[in-house]
Amino acid sequence: MTQPSSLPSLTPQFCFSTVILxxxxxxxxxxIDDTITQNLNALATPAKTGFDPTSTSRLQSRPSTRSIDPNDCHAFREQVLFPSWQTRSDIISYCSLVATSPDPSDPEAALRDAENEKNRERVIDERLDPYSARYFPREPRTEQLASILxxxxxxxxxxxxxxxxxxxxxxGDPTATSWEEALAQWRRTHSSS
Known part of the structure; x- marks a missing residue:
């Protein structure tokens, strides 16, 4: 199991600490994502041409969104958005590998084995107790992690x-129709460099 190069301190313990993850x-x-409108508003240039004093003498409808320089949008996607997405993808991928790998240091393995042994010894008589056949074993932490991921x-x-x-x-990005395509294109350009 190799860890992503951009995340040198990532360990299986990080993945199993689901609260931290x-x-x-x-x-x-x-x-980044929850504040995307604010981030894009910060890129908008309110007045490129400067203040026009005659603009106060007439009533104008205000545009709903300010225009954003395409170069600024491109730079934001390339330097902020896609690296953030890639980092999260790397973490999820790494933790998915942890979740599918054997876990010899599972602290609850002995307890699960004892519960399973006790379940095998139980007497099940559904006539006397219709719920006696029910058994809900503890999930290994790898399965819990896989579910969370x-x-x-x-x-x-x-x-x-x-x-x-x-x-x-x-x-207005005409080059990519979906985020998956745009991220894949960004990955291709950044994997070769």
Missing amino acids: RDFLRISRSS RQEMGVENIIRARTWDIIKERC
Whole structure:
């Protein structure tokens, strides 16, 4: 199992610390994706030509969005958005490898084995107790991690689609129709360099 080069301190313990993992992903999303409108507004240039004194003498409807320089949009995507997405993808991929690898240091393995042994010795008589056949074994932490990662990837897909829709609306990117294509194109250009 190799860890991503951009994340030197990533360890299996990081992945199994699901609170830390989720907090990292949440904070990363909140700093870029959840504030995408504010980030794009910061790129907008309110007045390139300067102030026109005659503009105050007539009533004008205000445009709903300010124009953003295409070069600024491109730089934002290339230097901020895609690296953030790639970091989160790297973490999810690494933790997915951890979740599918054997876990010899699972602290609950002995407890699960004892519960399974106790379950094999149980007497099941559904006539006397219709619930006696029920048994809910503890999930190994790798399965718990895999479930969390599936949820987080679903959240990533929804947030990235929403962010990309806003970027397309504000920046008008004719080269890529979906965020998946745009990110794949960015990965190709940055993997060769």
